[in-house]
Amino acid sequence: MIDKVKARATENNLPPELVEALWRQMIGWFIQYEEERLRSDRKE
Numbered sequence: 001m002i003d004k005v006k007a008r009a010t011e012n013n014l015p016p017e018l019v020e021a022l023w024r025q026m027i028g029w030f031i032q033y034e035e036e037r038l039r040s041d042r043k044e
Helices: 002-011 016-043
Strands: none
Touching: 002 016
16 A cells, blocks of 8 residues: 555655655554544443
């Protein structure tokens, strides 16, 4: 997935390293969000 995003960034004259960093950050946020939801669901 990251390789595809970087390729599309290059096609659109965007810095691929910036786009990769943003995607990795978003992925990390989504994982954290899901882990927090799973923990809170277990407490109920």
